[in-house]
Amino acid sequence: MSGISFPPISSPGSQPDMASQPRKVSIVTDVLPTDSVQLAPAYTTRFFNALWPTDLLADEVQQRRETGYEVDEFIETANVTDPADRQAVLRIVDGMRDAVRLPGWLYEEPDSLEAIEAASAGAPASAVVPDAELTDKISAAWLGRIAGCNLGKPIEWGFHWTSQHIRDYLELADAYPLRDYVPRLDPMPEGFELTANWPETTRGNVDGSARDDDIDYPILALHLLEKHGDALRTEDVGTAWTTLFPIEQLYTAERAAYVNLVEGYRPPETARRRNPYREWIGAQIRADVFGYVHAGDPLEAARFAYRDATLSHTGNGVYGEMWAAALVATAFTAHSPREAVETSLHVVPRGSRLAEALRHVLALHDDRVSWEEALASIQERYGHYSWVHTINNAAAVAVALLWSEGDFTTGVGRVVMSGWDTDSNGATVGSVLGILTGTADLPEHLIAPLHDRTRSALFGFDNSKISDLARRTTRLAVDRLA
Numbered sequence: 001m002s003g004i005s006f007p008p009i010s011s012p013g014s015q016p017d018m019a020s021q022p023r024k025v026s027i028v029t030d031v032l033p034t035d036s037v038q039l040a041p042a043y044t045t046r047f048f049n050a051l052w053p054t055d056l057l058a059d060e061v062q063q064r065r066e067t068g069y070e071v072d073e074f075i076e077t078a079n080v081t082d083p084a085d086r087q088a089v090l091r092i093v094d095g096m097r098d099a100v101r102l103p104g105w106l107y108e109e110p111d112s113l114e115a116i117e118a119a120s121a122g123a124p125a126s127a128v129v130p131d132a133e134l135t136d137k138i139s140a141a142w143l144g145r146i147a148g149c150n151l152g153k154p155i156e157w158g159f160h161w162t163s164q165h166i167r168d169y170l171e172l173a174d175a176y177p178l179r180d181y182v183p184r185l186d187p188m189p190e191g192f193e194l195t196a197n198w199p200e201t202t203r204g205n206v207d208g209s210a211r212d213d214d215i216d217y218p219i220l221a222l223h224l225l226e227k228h229g230d231a232l233r234t235e236d237v238g239t240a241w242t243t244l245f246p247i248e249q250l251y252t253a254e255r256a257a258y259v260n261l262v263e264g265y266r267p268p269e270t271a272r273r274r275n276p277y278r279e280w281i282g283a284q285i286r287a288d289v290f291g292y293v294h295a296g297d298p299l300e301a302a303r304f305a306y307r308d309a310t311l312s313h314t315g316n317g318v319y320g321e322m323w324a325a326a327l328v329a330t331a332f333t334a335h336s337p338r339e340a341v342e343t344s345l346h347v348v349p350r351g352s353r354l355a356e357a358l359r360h361v362l363a364l365h366d367d368r369v370s371w372e373e374a375l376a377s378i379q380e381r382y383g384h385y386s387w388v389h390t391i392n393n394a395a396a397v398a399v400a401l402l403w404s405e406g407d408f409t410t411g412v413g414r415v416v417m418s419g420w421d422t423d424s425n426g427a428t429v430g431s432v433l434g435i436l437t438g439t440a441d442l443p444e445h446l447i448a449p450l451h452d453r454t455r456s457a458l459f460g461f462d463n464s465k466i467s468d469l470a471r472r473t474t475r476l477a478v479d480r481l482a
Helices: 053-064 072-079 086-098 113-118 131-155 163-172 214-230 232-245 252-262 290-294 299-309 315-331 337-347 353-366 373-383 390-402 408-417 421-439 444-450 467-480
Strands: none
Touching: 053 072, 053 086, 072 086, 113 299, 113 315, 131 214, 131 290, 131 408, 131 421, 131 444, 131 467, 163 408, 214 232, 214 290, 214 421, 214 467, 232 252, 232 299, 290 299, 290 315, 290 421, 290 467, 299 315, 299 337, 315 337, 315 353, 315 390, 315 421, 337 353, 337 390, 337 421, 353 373, 353 390, 373 390, 390 408, 390 421, 408 421
């Protein structure tokens, strides 16, 4: 998810595109509250920056409308307020906490762990993973996550790199479907622009892993579990952020929570105050190590993920991390991606929008539609969400896993070609498929260029050895089972 607070590149589209292939499935799209009042152009945002009051206001309006609240009066007030008046704009943002939910909201989306578990399908079964198998699968998971992240990084800007734009570029580069790092054409064709990290992440240029928050957070989770073990608290996560992270290396919900921590707020208020990104993908990308350490035990993995997620997220943002942790934990004992996805759904409240989206993906798989048709379906149903929201990206991850054909390169390539948060989704799919396939079946052309090294913005953790991260993770997992 790194880099999303940078200025937008030229000629971005406003929404994810619809895939060009014909669809055979009928869709009922989500219906949002009627947008009868629009924000003035001065509040238009594509930066998602929690340090900017105008971004907070515009993005809070979107978050409230997506969750069924009436916000027209707040928009009317904003439109006659000077956008440069920081305090006035922030008062409007704060006032939206008193917004009233419109009639007809059909979802049940609790926040406490007890309520989440009560609203879910019941505890998924746990299983023990033999030590030798655990060692190999954790190594494959770290390598798969880091390779998948780097695969998606040069095209991580959802306004510009829609799935159709990605396909157009890859076809120009004779690289469709994507089965290797993204190539850079020289000169770049008009209308296409790779993100600034391309010298480190494109084909032929990968020399160790580039820095990315999708890698920073797993390193941090490992450090936290080594330091606190089962006693890990949400407050410990917050202390680690402010101690080890520069604020501008965190994005969206994490940056908003960081500001709240610095201003003296504590969880769960850090997730709720001036944080319109509280249901976005930031927590979901922090889940994997909780799944590695609790291999075969998706419920316990999800419970640890909850402790982490509630520093910065609520609702579906929290469910996203719990789901991803359970998905990873289940992969250690699952026989297929389908089994992993189905089992992980047990930790998500049944009446939530995330559960609805994942059930929709499973139904598409039952209907035996093509990957292109499945992608078009989730774009139509969930394309109204930000390209860094939890729900649409989780659906894209599930589609890529179910249509991966059991092949690492196919799955990771397909999720990156899906657009939205390409590096985060590449990392998650790479992690899960790495576990399912093991190190022997990881593609050498994606793994070898990493040279067992990853950069990190975490203070004291730059140039970590991937093999060392895997070894330390395995020790924690084995000690838990002992």
